[in-house]
Amino acid sequence: MKLHIRGLLGLSGDSIKCLAFLIALLTSTIAHAETVFSIEPQQLATIPHENLSFLEGVDHTAALSALEQGDWSSTLQSDQSIADGYWVRVRIFNNTATQEIGINHNWNREKKIFTTSRQGAISYPYWVYESGDWIDDGRILGQYRVLMPIGEETVLYSYFRSNPFDRFMGRVNGLDRMTVGTWQDVQLRELFRFASNIVFMSVAFAFGLYYLFIYVVSKGNYLWLSLSLFQATAFVGLTSSNAMLFGINRWVSNSEFTLVLNSALFALLLQFFRKSLELDKQFKRLDRVFLAVIGFYAIMIFVNFVTALSWPGASEFDLIAYPPDRLGPGVVKLQYLVLPFGLLLLASVGISAVSWFKGSKTGKYMCMSFMLPLLTVPISIIAYLMFGFTWVTMLVATTSGGLLFLSMFVTFGFAVAQQLNDLKALALDQQIRLTSAYQRFVPKQLLLNLKKDSILDVNLGDQVEIEMSILFSDIRSFTSISENMTPDENFSFVNGYLKRMGPIVRAHNGYIDKFLGDGIMALFNRSADDATAAAVKMQQNLIVYNKEAKAQGKQSINIGIGVNTGSMMFGTLGEADRMEGSVISDAVNLAARLEMLTKLYKAKVLISEDSCLKLTPGLFAVRMIDRVAVKGKSDAVKVFEVLDAEADDIMALKVRNKARFDEAVTLYQAQNIHEAQTIFADIHDNNPADMVAHLYVERCESLLRGGWDASTWDGVNRMQSK
Numbered sequence: 001m002k003l004h005i006r007g008l009l010g011l012s013g014d015s016i017k018c019l020a021f022l023i024a025l026l027t028s029t030i031a032h033a034e035t036v037f038s039i040e041p042q043q044l045a046t047i048p049h050e051n052l053s054f055l056e057g058v059d060h061t062a063a064l065s066a067l068e069q070g071d072w073s074s075t076l077q078s079d080q081s082i083a084d085g086y087w088v089r090v091r092i093f094n095n096t097a098t099q100e101i102g103i104n105h106n107w108n109r110e111k112k113i114f115t116t117s118r119q120g121a122i123s124y125p126y127w128v129y130e131s132g133d134w135i136d137d138g139r140i141l142g143q144y145r146v147l148m149p150i151g152e153e154t155v156l157y158s159y160f161r162s163n164p165f166d167r168f169m170g171r172v173n174g175l176d177r178m179t180v181g182t183w184q185d186v187q188l189r190e191l192f193r194f195a196s197n198i199v200f201m202s203v204a205f206a207f208g209l210y211y212l213f214i215y216v217v218s219k220g221n222y223l224w225l226s227l228s229l230f231q232a233t234a235f236v237g238l239t240s241s242n243a244m245l246f247g248i249n250r251w252v253s254n255s256e257f258t259l260v261l262n263s264a265l266f267a268l269l270l271q272f273f274r275k276s277l278e279l280d281k282q283f284k285r286l287d288r289v290f291l292a293v294i295g296f297y298a299i300m301i302f303v304n305f306v307t308a309l310s311w312p313g314a315s316e317f318d319l320i321a322y323p324p325d326r327l328g329p330g331v332v333k334l335q336y337l338v339l340p341f342g343l344l345l346l347a348s349v350g351i352s353a354v355s356w357f358k359g360s361k362t363g364k365y366m367c368m369s370f371m372l373p374l375l376t377v378p379i380s381i382i383a384y385l386m387f388g389f390t391w392v393t394m395l396v397a398t399t400s401g402g403l404l405f406l407s408m409f410v411t412f413g414f415a416v417a418q419q420l421n422d423l424k425a426l427a428l429d430q431q432i433r434l435t436s437a438y439q440r441f442v443p444k445q446l447l448l449n450l451k452k453d454s455i456l457d458v459n460l461g462d463q464v465e466i467e468m469s470i471l472f473s474d475i476r477s478f479t480s481i482s483e484n485m486t487p488d489e490n491f492s493f494v495n496g497y498l499k500r501m502g503p504i505v506r507a508h509n510g511y512i513d514k515f516l517g518d519g520i521m522a523l524f525n526r527s528a529d530d531a532t533a534a535a536v537k538m539q540q541n542l543i544v545y546n547k548e549a550k551a552q553g554k555q556s557i558n559i560g561i562g563v564n565t566g567s568m569m570f571g572t573l574g575e576a577d578r579m580e581g582s583v584i585s586d587a588v589n590l591a592a593r594l595e596m597l598t599k600l601y602k603a604k605v606l607i608s609e610d611s612c613l614k615l616t617p618g619l620f621a622v623r624m625i626d627r628v629a630v631k632g633k634s635d636a637v638k639v640f641e642v643l644d645a646e647a648d649d650i651m652a653l654k655v656r657n658k659a660r661f662d663e664a665v666t667l668y669q670a671q672n673i674h675e676a677q678t679i680f681a682d683i684h685d686n687n688p689a690d691m692v693a694h695l696y697v698e699r700c701e702s703l704l705r706g707g708w709d710a711s712t713w714d715g716v717n718r719m720q721s722k
Contacts, residue, residue, distance in 0.1 A: 036091040036153055037180075039101060044181035044189065044392070047090055049172055050074075055087040060112040060159045062087070064121055067114065067157050079171060079319040085161035088176050092156055094148040101148045102186025103158065104179040107166065108142035109250065112159040117149050134245050138183075140190045141244050145183040164312030165319060166254050170326040193395070197242045200402050204233045207409055221275035228268040229409055235261045236402070255311035256304035256330045259337060263304065266341040267297035273348045276366060276415065277355075286347065293340045300337060304330055345370060365415035372408045376401040469531035469565040469611060470588055471510070472595035473501070473538060474519040476558040494518050497557070500545060501538050508534035513583065519595075523583065528565045528607075528614040532642060535561040535605045536620070539645035561604065561645075562594025565611040590637065593630040593719075597639060601625060602691030604645035609638040620644050621651070623658050624665060625692050629718045636716040641692065653687040661693065669715040671708075673700050 037051045053072040067087060076086065094101060105111060109129035115122045124144055125136070138145035148154040160176050162169060169175045179186075208229030215222035237243065238261065239253045251257060270290055274280070279287035307330070315322040315329070327333045349370040355363025376397065383396035475481070475497070482490050494517070501520060505512055510524040510531060524531040538561060546556035566587030587610075594606045603625070612622055621643040627636040643654045654661075664679035677700035684693040 034089070034091050036093050038093045038095050039148075039180050039182075041096045041182075044104070044179050044185050046177060046179045046388075047092075051090050052176065053089040054081075055089065056081040057084075058087055059085050060110070060126055060161070064114045064116070064123065064157070068116075076171065079323050082169070082171070082175055082324060083161070083163045083165045083317055083319050085159065085163070088158050088160060088178075090156050090158075090178070091153055092148060092180065093153050094150050096182055097150065098182055098184075099147050099150050100183040101146050102181055102183040103144045103146055103156070104181075104186050104189070105142040105144075105158070105160075106175060106177040106179075107169075108160065108162075108175065109244070110159070110161050110163075111142045111144065113144055113146060114157040115146050115148065115154050116157075117152055117154040119149055122147060129244060129250070134247070140187065143186055143190055145186075164250075164254065164316035165324070166250075167315065167324075167329045168254075168326060169324055171324045174324065174326070189395070193399075194242060194245060196399055196402065197236055200406055201233045201236050201242075203406055204229045204236070204409065208233065221272060224268055224272035224275060225409070225412060228265065228272055231261070231265045231268055232405065232409075235265055251308070251311055254316075254329070256308035257311075258328070259304040259330045259332075259334060260301050260308065262334065262337055263297040263300040266337065267294050267301070270294050270297075270341065270344055273344070273370075276412075277348060277351050279351075283351065286351075290344060293344060296340065297337075300332060303332075307331070345373070349374070362415050362418045365411055365418055369408045369411040369415065372404045372411065373401070375404055465567060466525060466570050467565070467567045468570070468583070469524040469528045469563060469614075470568070470583065470591040471505075471522040471524065471531050471535060471561060471563050472516075472519065472592045473522075473535075473559050473561045474516070474595055476560060476599065478518045478557075481555060481557065497545070500541055504537045504541060505534050508537065510534055523570075528563070528611045529616050529619060531563045531565070532605070532607060532611065532615060532620055535563055535607075536642060536644045539604045543647060559604075560595050560598030560606075562591050562596070562598065562606050563611050564588075564591035564594060564608040565614055566590075590630065594639065597628065597719075601639075601641070601695060603641045605642040607640050607642060609640065612638075612640045621655050621658070623654070623661055626665075627669070627716045629716050631719050636714075636718075646689075650687065650689045654690060657683045657686060657690070657693075664693075664696065668696060668700070671710055671713065671715075673703050673708075676700055677704065 034053055035051050037047050039045070053074060054076045055067065055070040055072050056077055058066065058070060067089070070087070072089060076082070092101075103113070110127070112126045113124040115124075124146065125139075127136075127139065127142070129141070134141055146154075146156065158176075158178065162175050166175075208226045211222045211226040211229065215226060237246070238248055239258055243253055271294060274287055274290040277283070279290060311329070327335070349367060352363045352367035352370055356367045357363075379400045380393070380397040383393040387393050387396075482493075485493060497518070498515060498520070502512055505520070505522045508524070508530045509526045510522045512520055512522050514521040522531075522534070524534070538559070542557070542559060549556050564587050566585060568583045568585030568587050570583050590608060594608060598604070598606050606625075607622070612624075615622070622640045623643065624638055625641045626639050628639050629636040643651050643658075646654060660679055661683055664676045664683070667673075667676035667679070677697060680693045680696040680700065684690055684697055687693070
């Protein structure tokens with residue numbers, strides 16, 4: 001038997017349709033239950049989009065009763081509503097200690113608000129940018145003070161319309177983005193934003209005048225810097241929130257005219273960059289790129305100004321045909337205008353950095369200036385990661401960007417000052433060249449060590465006692481290498497080698513006291529660490545040198561380096577018409593002997609016990625390899641090998657075998673020759689490049705073969721030659 005609902009309930013067909021509609025309506029209402037947004041104390045927060053409900057097709061004249069009975073939805077159904085107007089409803093719970101709540105609207109130029117709560121309904125005045133005052137009792141532009149009972153829920157109805165449409169707005173999180181907090185916090189935020197813009201414009205304009213005055217006096221490229229600052233002042237004043245404060249027509253900030261302002265600023269800055277970096281003299285190809293981009297901006301200024309004259313157009317009214325995209329007006333969008341400027345800014349950073357690294361103080365200030373605006377990117381990213389896409393992120397990004405942009409021009413001022421100093425220095429150029437010339441022969445450290453202000457103050461016989469580390473280096477088998485070269489090739493070879501080694505000595509706080517043909521004698525008065533680190537770096541640099549030489553079909557070379565530390569007499573030697581700075585001490589002689597011992601031990605770097613004891617513990621890998629009495633001396637000294645100077649693979653093996661090597665040396669010194677030989681042989685088998693171990697194997701074999709006098713043998717290697 002069939003059961004019919006209509007018959008069972010006794011309802012007509014029309015009644016059934018009505019009931020179905022009511023059920024669907026109820027289901028829709030339940031599905032769209034609004035989430036209450038809570039305002040917490042001591043913070044401003046952006047209301048999430050999912051908390052909003054939307055009512056379209058109703059303008060700002062709607063009564064509250066019409067809004068309460070409206071057909072609200074969870075999303076905006078039509079893009080066209082942004083231009084035609086729509087209402088947003090949000091339920092807010094006031095969890096603060098005040099009923100004065102601030103509603104911050106995102107660049108709204110038209111506003112109407114209702115609120116309802118247990119205490120009743122309140123209608124707030126309708127405001128339009130073009131006809132209303134910028135500030136009123138309980139309002140700053142589109143930011144409203146509303147009353148919300150403490151500890152209760154309030155329903156807020158806010159009207160939105162952007163007509164003509166601001167193309168920088170998006171469909172979501174755009175025009176209807178609302179930030180709420182206490183009215184005091186919202187006021188402070190707005191006043192801070194106004195004040196920061198005013199400060200920016202004032203300082204930028206003042207510096208613009210300053211650089212203009214410098215241009216009048218000194219000419220040069222200061223004109224472009226001055227014009228850039230004036231343009232930046234105009235840009236902030238005409239397009240920021242201050243433009244609304246000043247009552248500037250929205251044509252300036254919403255039309256293509258804003259792209260005119262951007263393009264003009266970029267063109268002026270690029271012109272200043274190319275002039276400051278002297279691209280037309282040093283980087284002609286890049287200079288042509290700069291000129292081409294400046295020409296592009298000039299075209300954009302013309303095109304955008306012409307198209308701005310027809311604003312507003314269809315894209316500002318017909319949002320069905322031209323949906324919101326946040327890209328702004330213009331055929332060439334803002335981000336594409338920023339791109340070439342950003343790339344050339346990076347190129348300018350690179351060029352100024354190269355100039356800086358070459359020793360240019362002007363390049364240093366220019367590089368610092370160029371890099372400052374780039375810091376906006378990481379700051380904005382950090383703010384986004386911390387706060388999301390909220391007003392805090394926008395405030396941090398815009399404020400930091402403005403301050404860093406302004407700071408760029410301040411540091412440009414240092415570059416300008418440095419350029420003026422350089423101009424003054426031209427008058428002393430000849431003296432500087434003479435000074436530089438004698439400093440190539442007389443190191444400035446000589447004057448410092450002798451505590452003299454000028455070479456004119458140095459007299460024959462001036463001397464001081466000082467503790468220093470001294471380094472000797474020498475090219476192995478240089479005589480046989482030079483025999484196959486012409487005199488020109490010899491000098492070119494030696495100078496090319498010394499050109500690599502000299503900067504290493506200076507980089508480690510030392511200086512070259514003498515060039516000994518193919519050798520170097522360098523002094524370090526700060527620490528043994530400096531001398532040892534310089535020796536290691538010289539050997540590492542030599543590895544690179546030999547790779548390059550091999551690739552070019554040239555002969556590779558080896559050098560030995562000896563380092564000693566001790567007290568020595570530093571002063572001037574010679575006679576009245578010819579003298580030089582030098583050091584006299586046994587410590588100097590020992591350093592020279594250590595360098596020579598590198599030939600015997602096939603070691604890269606050897607240092608004395610005095611140097612080893614003054615090294616920072618753990619900074620270098622060293623091992624004691626022998627006790628040596630150099631010719632003319634009866635006392636033996638301990639000799640240490642610096643393992644860091646070896647190639648990475650050889651060093652790793654030597655470090656791994658160090659404990660066993662130390663044990664073998666101890667056994668050798670204790671006359672346990674056979675046991676020592678076994679360990680030394682094993683070490684050499686494991687690392688054939690360990691020539692010290694090989695030398696000990698031969699010594700042990702010789703002793704075992706010929707015997708020794710245990711009562712007189714002390715394990716000291718007594719050298720019979722220098």
